[in-house]
Amino acid sequence: MATNEMQAQALNETGGGKTSFAISMLFPLFRATLWGLTGYFAAAWITAALLGSVIVNPLPATVGYIVGLVGWLMGSGLWEGWIRRAFGGAEAPAYTGVERYFRFGPDSKSTAVRYVVFNVVAFFFAGLAAMAIRVELLTPDSTGWWMSTIHYNMTFGIHGLMMLLAVAASVIVGGVGYYLVPLMLGVRNVVFPKLLGLSWWLLPPAAFAVFMSPTIGGFQTGWWGYPPLAQNSGSGIVFYVLGAATLLTASVLGAINIAGTMVYMRAKGMSLGRVPIFVWGLFAASTILIVEAPATFTGALMDLSDMILGSHFYTGPTGHPLAYMDQFWFLFHPEVYVFALPAFAIWLEILPAAAKRPLFARNWAIAGLVGVSMLGAMLGVHHYFTAVSPARMPIFMTFTETVSIPTGFIYLSAIGTLWGGRLKINAAVLLVLMAMMNFLVGGLTGIFNADVPADLQLHNTYWVVAHFHYTILGAVIFTWIAALYWWFPKVTGRKINEFWGKFHAWWFFVFFNCTFFPMFIAGIEGMNRRIAIYLPYLHGINLFISISAFLLGAGFLIPLANLVYSWRRGEKAEPNPWGSKGLEWQIKSPTPYIPFPEGTEPEVVGPNDNYAAGSKEPFVWVSTPSK
Amino acid sequence: MAENGYASLMDPAPERAKRGAFFFLTLFASIVFAMWDLARFLWGGTGVPSTLNMGVGIGLTVLMLISLVPVFGAQRKLNQGDDKGILSSMGALLVVAVIMICGIVYSWTSLPISSGYGGIYDITTGWFLLHFVAAILAFLATIMKGSRTPERAKRERWVSYNVLMYWGGMVVLWVVFFGIFYLA
Amino acid sequence: MNAAKENLWKAFRGLVLVWIVGMAIGETLIAWGINNWPLVGSVQARITADATTYLMWQAVAIYVLVGGAIVYSAMRFRASSASDAVIPENQKRTWAPFVVTWLVLAIGINLANTIYPGMVGLEQLWAIQMDTKSPLVVDVTAQQWKWTFSYPKQGVTDVSQLVVPEGRTIDFVLRTKDVMHDFWVPAWGEKKDVIPNEVRHLFITPTALGSTATNPMLRVQCAMICGNGHPLMRAPVKVVTAAKFKTWVSNNSF
Numbered sequence A: 001m002a003t004n005e006m007q008a009q010a011l012n013e014t015g016g017g018k019t020s021f022a023i024s025m026l027f028p029l030f031r032a033t034l035w036g037l038t039g040y041f042a043a044a045w046i047t048a049a050l051l052g053s054v055i056v057n058p059l060p061a062t063v064g065y066i067v068g069l070v071g072w073l074m075g076s077g078l079w080e081g082w083i084r085r086a087f088g089g090a091e092a093p094a095y096t097g098v099e100r101y102f103r104f105g106p107d108s109k110s111t112a113v114r115y116v117v118f119n120v121v122a123f124f125f126a127g128l129a130a131m132a133i134r135v136e137l138l139t140p141d142s143t144g145w146w147m148s149t150i151h152y153n154m155t156f157g158i159h160g161l162m163m164l165l166a167v168a169a170s171v172i173v174g175g176v177g178y179y180l181v182p183l184m185l186g187v188r189n190v191v192f193p194k195l196l197g198l199s200w201w202l203l204p205p206a207a208f209a210v211f212m213s214p215t216i217g218g219f220q221t222g223w224w225g226y227p228p229l230a231q232n233s234g235s236g237i238v239f240y241v242l243g244a245a246t247l248l249t250a251s252v253l254g255a256i257n258i259a260g261t262m263v264y265m266r267a268k269g270m271s272l273g274r275v276p277i278f279v280w281g282l283f284a285a286s287t288i289l290i291v292e293a294p295a296t297f298t299g300a301l302m303d304l305s306d307m308i309l310g311s312h313f314y315t316g317p318t319g320h321p322l323a324y325m326d327q328f329w330f331l332f333h334p335e336v337y338v339f340a341l342p343a344f345a346i347w348l349e350i351l352p353a354a355a356k357r358p359l360f361a362r363n364w365a366i367a368g369l370v371g372v373s374m375l376g377a378m379l380g381v382h383h384y385f386t387a388v389s390p391a392r393m394p395i396f397m398t399f400t401e402t403v404s405i406p407t408g409f410i411y412l413s414a415i416g417t418l419w420g421g422r423l424k425i426n427a428a429v430l431l432v433l434m435a436m437m438n439f440l441v442g443g444l445t446g447i448f449n450a451d452v453p454a455d456l457q458l459h460n461t462y463w464v465v466a467h468f469h470y471t472i473l474g475a476v477i478f479t480w481i482a483a484l485y486w487w488f489p490k491v492t493g494r495k496i497n498e499f500w501g502k503f504h505a506w507w508f509f510v511f512f513n514c515t516f517f518p519m520f521i522a523g524i525e526g527m528n529r530r531i532a533i534y535l536p537y538l539h540g541i542n543l544f545i546s547i548s549a550f551l552l553g554a555g556f557l558i559p560l561a562n563l564v565y566s567w568r569r570g571e572k573a574e575p576n577p578w579g580s581k582g583l584e585w586q587i588k589s590p591t592p593y594i595p596f597p598e599g600t601e602p603e604v605v606g607p608n609d610n611y612a613a614g615s616k617e618p619f620v621w622v623s624t625p626s627k
Numbered sequence B: 001m002a003e004n005g006y007a008s009l010m011d012p013a014p015e016r017a018k019r020g021a022f023f024f025l026t027l028f029a030s031i032v033f034a035m036w037d038l039a040r041f042l043w044g045g046t047g048v049p050s051t052l053n054m055g056v057g058i059g060l061t062v063l064m065l066i067s068l069v070p071v072f073g074a075q076r077k078l079n080q081g082d083d084k085g086i087l088s089s090m091g092a093l094l095v096v097a098v099i100m101i102c103g104i105v106y107s108w109t110s111l112p113i114s115s116g117y118g119g120i121y122d123i124t125t126g127w128f129l130l131h132f133v134a135a136i137l138a139f140l141a142t143i144m145k146g147s148r149t150p151e152r153a154k155r156e157r158w159v160s161y162n163v164l165m166y167w168g169g170m171v172v173l174w175v176v177f178f179g180i181f182y183l184a
Numbered sequence C: 001m002n003a004a005k006e007n008l009w010k011a012f013r014g015l016v017l018v019w020i021v022g023m024a025i026g027e028t029l030i031a032w033g034i035n036n037w038p039l040v041g042s043v044q045a046r047i048t049a050d051a052t053t054y055l056m057w058q059a060v061a062i063y064v065l066v067g068g069a070i071v072y073s074a075m076r077f078r079a080s081s082a083s084d085a086v087i088p089e090n091q092k093r094t095w096a097p098f099v100v101t102w103l104v105l106a107i108g109i110n111l112a113n114t115i116y117p118g119m120v121g122l123e124q125l126w127a128i129q130m131d132t133k134s135p136l137v138v139d140v141t142a143q144q145w146k147w148t149f150s151y152p153k154q155g156v157t158d159v160s161q162l163v164v165p166e167g168r169t170i171d172f173v174l175r176t177k178d179v180m181h182d183f184w185v186p187a188w189g190e191k192k193d194v195i196p197n198e199v200r201h202l203f204i205t206p207t208a209l210g211s212t213a214t215n216p217m218l219r220v221q222c223a224m225i226c227g228n229g230h231p232l233m234r235a236p237v238k239v240v241t242a243a244k245f246k247t248w249v250s251n252n253s254f
């Protein structure tokens, strides 16, 4: 039997336990918190007692963090769910009902939903930090009643690190990607389901530690952690390093799963040429993480070692602080493509279905995604042209400028798809279009930073702050919200409220631009970044920016309310509300615990973006041959 | 507790995928070591301090190379479907890992972390040490699973393959480390 | 089939109109912005500002071409309603003239930018440095959180104000006593990180007379986060005539 009717069968039986939420389901979460905190304090205190120091010192804090992390993981269900079993012990039952959302487990769908929740929470707190920054900058001098310059420095450091590693790095890869990758590839789960489950549980303690870093003295380096300032401005840097390393590890675990699933587990008939473009985008991002994260990872550990073990990699008369920059930016430049490539790929996934046209120049788009990821490894130096020898300037300028060629392919493909189609502009599509416009500004202003002569003046000014907010907030976060709206019916079976979706899109677009465009001008007028106190001639523009920022920030309550409300009460959606040809929409919504029943599997028989009238369905359901 | 029926459905990767995708993990781990190896020249210069104990270094390296014998032996048994037969090899490798840890800790005593070479040597071997601890846990898990629940070990043979692959990778990384930190 | 094709060409004419109008508005705004550029106070600043303004003309042009195409095609080719079920006739997967034009332009612009303003600007900056026979040497010491300046040849040591003559190339020798800092006078159009255990040079040829009091762009500003005092790690700058500089030196040297 090879028909699409097959999907209708038996799916209900695989929807997982029909239990409803009970407070006792929070037990693993509670236990994880308890074990984590107890582990932290006990270990930090014992270490401090042994060394004759206090628990806020760097070494006790490090030991505490590691023990606390292990305690948290064990408490979350890692022990019953994985470790005990791996040693030949009893097997935990499969948690198929609501309880799977609250404990460690191998289900990629609940992991992805948890990612969304984590990202929202992290975005909220990091956003509050941004608001705090803007309150301080309402006036040129230090606003004593609000925060000192020390607190200001801690605040932008936490804001930056959290926005990057706890938000941007996983909003699309995690919440959207881990949900969709298996479904888009036509398999029931990723290649290492438990590793993926683990990746989420690494996030909360890491983010919590970074937010709590002021309690042990904070860190004033911003999110770069440059030595030797790192080692002499507060023990909080320990939480910065460990938090960043943990968050990176989580990213890498996800990357391994994405790459492995895409390479080894595609549905029958899905040649590489038929892999959905979104999976290509995630794959390109994953290769970056696997190949380039090690440099930064080792840099972070050496920074920490200088702090707690007395080594002198970057500090002291024999240290090489420049080497830290090399290591740090080796990943953290390409890391921006880890944020951006999945966002690009979302545009190209949504636009064909919305415009009812095939993806234009698909192979060029894939070349663009992969090309950017490959060039990315050679660009890091453009973040510190003001620190390097002249010989390195032209080389990295040339490489960096080259990267705009493959990036351009994304636009080529998107415009070609729109041209001559019939675009249905719902809130998600509107956000995608806005993201494209914002990224255009971010990308074009990046050329200034790549151009050494221009960058020698613009580097470390508000110009740069504007540039990267255009790319990350303006493109990645816009696209994140678009993706949440677009695939909302897949996850919840309901639609978001279109009116409030569009209303917020415009709100977001207007106040985003009002907040960040003036920052370009502030930069040109000589305002450097990371300053709590600025000269009075910059007051007017900063006042305007701050007020816009408050409106921008407040606006995020709209999508939050929209998502929560629609999840409970939203209009019921049909199985394939956008008429997409993507495989993920061939599966029942909300996706059952077992996405498609035992004995069936999809087979790909055509391109997944053929919208021509009367064209064949790209997938059929076939029965799995028994071995 | 009974094995649950959903578990295998929700972990659909075939052995080929499990073993193939493991490559990405080892790739990541090896590049971390490549970074340490490169860093050795930046911080350690080109010379080798006189306090470096060459004898211990050679001894540990030879031990690592010899440990390939049980690795290949176990691999062959796995290919033949003999899941029980690998347990003794795993035990031997576990002992090797313990000796390696002792050797590493011993070398630390003569190479202070505050010196250029000592710093990069200590942090690199520290990272090896972590991996040896992980390997010990992996061997222990394989042995215990193989003896307590042989059925499960048989069904999940890819785990044993990957554990062996992991150790094989460690051998390669250690030999490269030896070349760079002791000979170059 | 021809009907659809004709339509697309007609649509393209509309896009050209959007481009023309967008270009006119965008470039006018940029012209106005460049007219109001903050103080460009050194030969080097002229070079870096020229690079920046050139890229602005270009960025606006590209923004209008690409952004205009996005907005225009989203509006021109939108569905009539949410329930519109019409399938567009155009189902082309690629169209070589468009792809080739795009490729040629993208590669061309990139190569061009690497040469100008990239390499040309760098060569100009380097040339000043090479051609200077006897620069005025100023030792700059950065530390948390202040700047001190010494003029070794003039015998002026450890002053906290930077006084320099107009029109002469200065070799700033940059050192730090503790963490990283960054030596930056916004009006001089260039900055340089000051890195522990290293000595860096920055060559500047001031052209505009003035002082921090008359124009805040003329100030030494640390531009690399260096701890609590970072925002206030500034020092006043005074650019004076060569004659006035001589008197200042004789008043301040031992």
Ligand code: HEM
Pocket (backbone or CB within 6 Å): A127, A130, A131, A133, A134, A156, A157, A159, A160, A161, A163, A164, A167, A168, A221, A222, A223, A224, A465, A469, A472, A473, A477, A515, A529, A530, A531, A549, A552, A553
């Ligand atoms: C919600 C609106 C946001 C506002 C109003 C905002 C505002 C700011 C401000 C004022 C700064 C300080 C600049 C400085 O002094 O150097 C800053 C820094 C930063 N922001 Fe945001 N931001 C927002 C969202 C985001 C998002 C979504 C991201 C990334 C996902 C992000 C990433 C960063 C980073 C990486 C820094 C640099 C921190 C550092 O200097 O170490 N921001 N932001």
Ligand SMILES: [Cu+2]
Pocket (backbone or CB within 6 Å): A332, A333, A334, A336, A380, A383
């Ligand atoms: Cu970058």
Ligand SMILES: [Cu+2]
Pocket (backbone or CB within 6 Å): C181, C182, C222, C223, C224, C225, C226, C227, C229, C230, C231, C233
């Ligand atoms: Cu500073």
